[in-house]
Amino acid sequence: MKLLYQYSRISEKDINTLAQSLIPYNNHLKQVEKNGGYEHDESSINLPSDEALLDNVRKMIEKKSVEKIKYFIVIGIGGSNLGTKAIYDALLGYFDILEPERFSKIIFFDTTHALFAKHFTQFVDAQLNSKEDFFVSVISKSGGTVETMVNAEFIFNTLQQKFSDAKDRFILITDENSKLWKQGEKLGIDALSIPEKIGGRFSVFSTVGLFPIAACGLDIEKLRQGAVDMRNKCIGKEIPENPALVSAILLFLNNKAEYTTDDNFIFEPELESVGKWYRQLMGESIGKEKDVEDNVVRAGITPTVSIGSTDLHSVGQLYLGGPHDKFTTFIWAENANNNSGTLGSGTFTELVPEVKGETFLDIKGAIFDGTKIAYQKQEIPFMEVVLDDISEYSLGQFLQFKMIEMMYLGKLFNVNTFDQPHVELYKTETRHILSS
Amino acid sequence: MKLLYQYSRISEKDINTLAQSLIPYNNHLKQVEKNGGYEHDESSINLPSDEALLDNVRKMIEKKSVEKIKYFIVIGIGGSNLGTKAIYDALLGYFDILEPERFSKIIFFDTTHALFAKHFTQFVDAQLNSKEDFFVSVISKSGGTVETMVNAEFIFNTLQQKFSDAKDRFILITDENSKLWKQGEKLGIDALSIPEKIGGRFSVFSTVGLFPIAACGLDIEKLRQGAVDMRNKCIGKEIPENPALVSAILLFLNNKAEYTTDDNFIFEPELESVGKWYRQLMGESIGKEKDVEDNVVRAGITPTVSIGSTDLHSVGQLYLGGPHDKFTTFIWAENANNNSGTLGSGTFTELVPEVKGETFLDIKGAIFDGTKIAYQKQEIPFMEVVLDDISEYSLGQFLQFKMIEMMYLGKLFNVNTFDQPHVELYKTETRHILSS
Numbered sequence: 027m028k029l030l031y032q033y034s035r036i037s038e039k040d041i042n043t044l045a046q047s048l049i050p051y052n053n054h055l056k057q058v059e060k061n062g063g064y065e066h067d068e069s070s071i072n073l074p075s076d077e078a079l080l081d082n083v084r085k086m087i088e089k090k091s092v093e094k095i096k097y098f099i100v101i102g103i104g105g106s107n108l109g110t111k112a113i114y115d116a117l118l119g120y121f122d123i124l125e126p127e128r129f130s131k132i133i134f135f136d137t138t139h140a141l142f143a144k145h146f147t148q149f150v151d152a153q154l155n156s157k158e159d160f161f162v163s164v165i166s167k168s169g170g171t172v173e174t175m176v177n178a179e180f181i182f183n184t185l186q187q188k189f190s191d192a193k194d195r196f197i198l199i200t201d202e203n204s205k206l207w208k209q210g211e212k213l214g215i216d217a218l219s220i221p222e223k224i225g226g227r228f229s230v231f232s233t234v235g236l237f238p239i240a241a242c243g244l245d246i247e248k249l250r251q252g253a254v255d256m257r258n259k260c261i262g263k264e265i266p267e268n269p270a271l272v273s274a275i276l277l278f279l280n281n282k283a284e285y286t287t288d289d290n291f292i293f294e295p296e297l298e299s300v301g302k303w304y305r306q307l308m309g310e311s312i313g314k315e316k317d318v319e320d321n322v323v324r325a326g327i328t329p330t331v332s333i334g335s336t337d338l339h340s341v342g343q344l345y346l347g348g349p350h351d352k353f354t355t356f357i358w359a360e361n362a363n364n365n366s367g368t369l370g371s372g373t374f375t376e377l378v379p380e381v382k383g384e385t386f387l388d389i390k391g392a393i394f395d396g397t398k399i400a401y402q403k404q405e406i407p408f409m410e411v412v413l414d415d416i417s418e419y420s421l422g423q424f425l426q427f428k429m430i431e432m433m434y435l436g437k438l439f440n441v442n443t444f445d446q447p448h449v450e451l452y453k454t455e456t457r458h459i460l461s462s
Numbered sequence: 463m464k465l466l467y468q469y470s471r472i473s474e475k476d477i478n479t480l481a482q483s484l485i486p487y488n489n490h491l492k493q494v495e496k497n498g499g500y501e502h503d504e505s506s507i508n509l510p511s512d513e514a515l516l517d518n519v520r521k522m523i524e525k526k527s528v529e530k531i532k533y534f535i536v537i538g539i540g541g542s543n544l545g546t547k548a549i550y551d552a553l554l555g556y557f558d559i560l561e562p563e564r565f566s567k568i569i570f571f572d573t574t575h576a577l578f579a580k581h582f583t584q585f586v587d588a589q590l591n592s593k594e595d596f597f598v599s600v601i602s603k604s605g606g607t608v609e610t611m612v613n614a615e616f617i618f619n620t621l622q623q624k625f626s627d628a629k630d631r632f633i634l635i636t637d638e639n640s641k642l643w644k645q646g647e648k649l650g651i652d653a654l655s656i657p658e659k660i661g662g663r664f665s666v667f668s669t670v671g672l673f674p675i676a677a678c679g680l681d682i683e684k685l686r687q688g689a690v691d692m693r694n695k696c697i698g699k700e701i702p703e704n705p706a707l708v709s710a711i712l713l714f715l716n717n718k719a720e721y722t723t724d725d726n727f728i729f730e731p732e733l734e735s736v737g738k739w740y741r742q743l744m745g746e747s748i749g750k751e752k753d754v755e756d757n758v759v760r761a762g763i764t765p766t767v768s769i770g771s772t773d774l775h776s777v778g779q780l781y782l783g784g785p786h787d788k789f790t791t792f793i794w795a796e797n798a799n800n801n802s803g804t805l806g807s808g809t810f811t812e813l814v815p816e817v818k819g820e821t822f823l824d825i826k827g828a829i830f831d832g833t834k835i836a837y838q839k840q841e842i843p844f845m846e847v848v849l850d851d852i853s854e855y856s857l858g859q860f861l862q863f864k865m866i867e868m869m870y871l872g873k874l875f876n877v878n879t880f881d882q883p884h885v886e887l888y889k890t891e892t893r894h895i896l897s898s
Contacts, residue, residue, distance in 0.1 A: 104776055137771045145560040146560055173825075175814045178809075302776070305776055309776055310776070314779075315784075325785075326780050326785050338888060340742035341746075346887050347760070373649060374618060374645075375611055378608050380893055380896040381896060386579060396895055448840075451836040452829070455835040458832070459831055
């Protein structure tokens with residue numbers, strides 16, 4: 027993975043100055059890694075090298091014999107499913123429509139949805155023939171997430187009606203000693219734990235992400251290896267070899283200069299859900315009313331996700347012609363699949379003669395390069411994240427890079443990166459309404 | 463459909479003043495409708511009552527006997543597929559994962575994607591057994607859209623290899639006399655035309671949207687009726703009964719007050735693609751470097767799409783705690799499906815006792831109402847669009863409402879609502895790269 031930032035509008039001098047200010051925090055991250063364990067807010071950096079964690083996941087995968095399932099059902103919302111969905115969609119899910127007979131497929135239940143639930147009842151009836159056809163994970167750190175518990179109840183009851191002892195096909199992923207954990211103990215439903223200090227948006231390399239991803243046959247060891255290698259760069263290296271540090275500084279300084287939006291313009295459509303994972307990471311970590319000294323600052327960068335070349339035909343006009351209020355992170359992969367052969371002059375390509383002799387990848391590259399030149403000419407600042415390819419290893423790198431970037435970025439904004447106090451506002455109101 | 467705007471931050475007096483200034487334009491819209499035909503930029507308002515158009519679509523549907531197809535393949539990008547995808551996903555596509563045996567399903571090809579193309583080759587091999595199993599529409603106004611022509615070439619050749627005369631299963635949807643139109647005449651591929659003045663983002667009620675939607679068995683007459691009824695309100699009524707006029711004014715005045723983003727916070731997950739359709743409509747129509755007098759203004763509102771309750775667990779913290787730079791349009795449906803029964807106190811719901819005795823819809827309602835109260839308390843301005851339900855008729859209403867809203871909004875910003883000059887910037891660079 028590479029970070030390119032020649033057109034970021036920010037000088038090397040300014041980058042260096044801010045990097046100096048982050049040395050103490052960088053040392054803190056090194057210490058967190060050296061100590062190991064899960065005592066600190068930043069301890070998620072220790073997940074990808076936690077061998078006991080890997081062992082627990084592996085043993086549970088074996089115990090539950092999930093290799094032959096057709097459907098894996100993930101019940102969880104926010105940090106409990108966004109990382110899993112990011113990886114699944116990138117490597118498998120985006121192609122599901124073209125592969126109706128590839129299994130296992132993941133079905134995600136996040137919000138409560140009456141019609142989706144109704145369709146699920148019919149789905150169980152028509153598609154699930156034995157207990158070996160499915161597996162369900164119920165994921166909630168606190169064990170008290172309304173949408174997750176309601177969906178879990180509905181799915182549990184629906185499956186119990188058709189299959190005896192359907193609970194064997196459930197696993198709970200939750201904080202040790204949460205009320206959900208205790209319910210599992212009481213009822214004999216297996217569980218995997220999440221370390222208390224690991225918040226949802228930093229949990230993709232915990233049991234939360236590893237179990238479903240492994241259950242779908244994807245390689246979690248490569249995912250972890252990518253994360254470990256990237257962590258070592260992002261806490262061990264100085265600029266410019268530390269992409270998380272540089273990228274955090276670019277986002278911060280552009281935001282201070284009124285580039286209030288960070289558009290993640292991804293030129294690999296199957297990474298759209300990776301973009302949505304990042305939306306939560308940035309939105310919850312930096313969007314804060316108060317700084318750590320309790321001053322009202324209303325900090326925040328608005329993360330958006332755009333897909334190339336699709337969105338050039340949608341919001342491209344706005345980005346190129348409209349207000350200069352966006353700092354763009356282009357994201358693409360260097361070694362994407364390219365076995366389509368070169369195009370000739372046929373029925374349809376005859377009408378666009380410039381494509382003759384080009385491959386699918388050449389065309390994508392020309393559109394992307396054309397876009398970057400247009401951005402430069404319009405003086406719209408951007409950086410580029412270049413993945414080696416789209417694989418478990420590269421995704422492990424990217425997700426880890428962005429989580430450590432966010433830690434530096436929170437430090438620069440002087441906010442608490444790890445809390446989300448305002449989420450309570452609507453939850454409190456909702457509870458009032460439900461109780462009255 | 464209802465528009466509620468008590469918490470929009472804008473006074474009735476300010477709404478009335480701006481509405482006065484739009485009376486001449488309102489009269490112009492009435493005239494466009496009275497004259498009929500497709501001479502004006504605004505002529506898309508005449509599409510839903512064009513009986514000849516409906517007749518052409520119906521006859522082609524009959525001629526091609528699409529009733530028994532399994533897969534409808536839409537090749538098109540931007541305005542050529544976003545409207546179709548909005549309607550398909552809302553009524554069918556969102557549930558596809560739970561209905562593997564419901565046909566026909568739409569497969570969308572927008573950008574060029576080598577790996578997706580590779581999977582398509584395998585898909586044709588494994589899933590398509592006869593020419594009656596599929597149908598393909600190639601949609602490009604100009605007939606010169608690179609991605610669309612490249613995808614069409616690839617899909618055409620792939621299908622021709624397996625099925626003789628596969629071209630009978632193709633239709634071209636394009637401007638009469640475009641180079642694609644002429645190619646169709648030369649090669650004997652059927653075509654349906656788009657009126658020249660109808661731009662992509664205003665074309666959902668033309669052949670562009672009607673043909674694929676009808677081919678999937680959805681009711682295009684109800685869709686059209688919704689659009690006609692809404693048009694009559696949005697050009698025939700004064701405020702407050704004219705939702706397009708009011709909504710345009712609210713968006714404009716909030717933007718002038720530094721609410722630079724319009725967050726479309728949709729509490730019906732199956733409408734996410736409707737949000738993406740609107741992103742293009744607003745992005746391309748209002749995001750303009752120059753006003754109609756050629757002054758550099760860099761106008762634009764950034765449209766974002768959020769999904770409730772899902773995104774409360776993602777960007778909710780940012781929206782409630784972060785910068786006050788977003789004007790929110792909540793979108794939801796009043797009579798959504800609600801046959802899940804009431805929840806008891808079970809294995810999982812025991813852990814969230816406040817849901818006892820509630821239905822899925824009650825819970826969704828409580829979360830939504832809780833969110834609105836939290837927005838009010840934080841003084842975050844919003845309006846609400848309340849659909850009657852999620853049906854062809856309601857979608858026809860909504861899409862028409864937003865297209866006419868955009869015409870008023872362009873007038874208020876004093877920009878040309880109907881062009882997209884900056885899209886040429888990257889296209890020119892791309893052509894240079896491909897030709898060199």
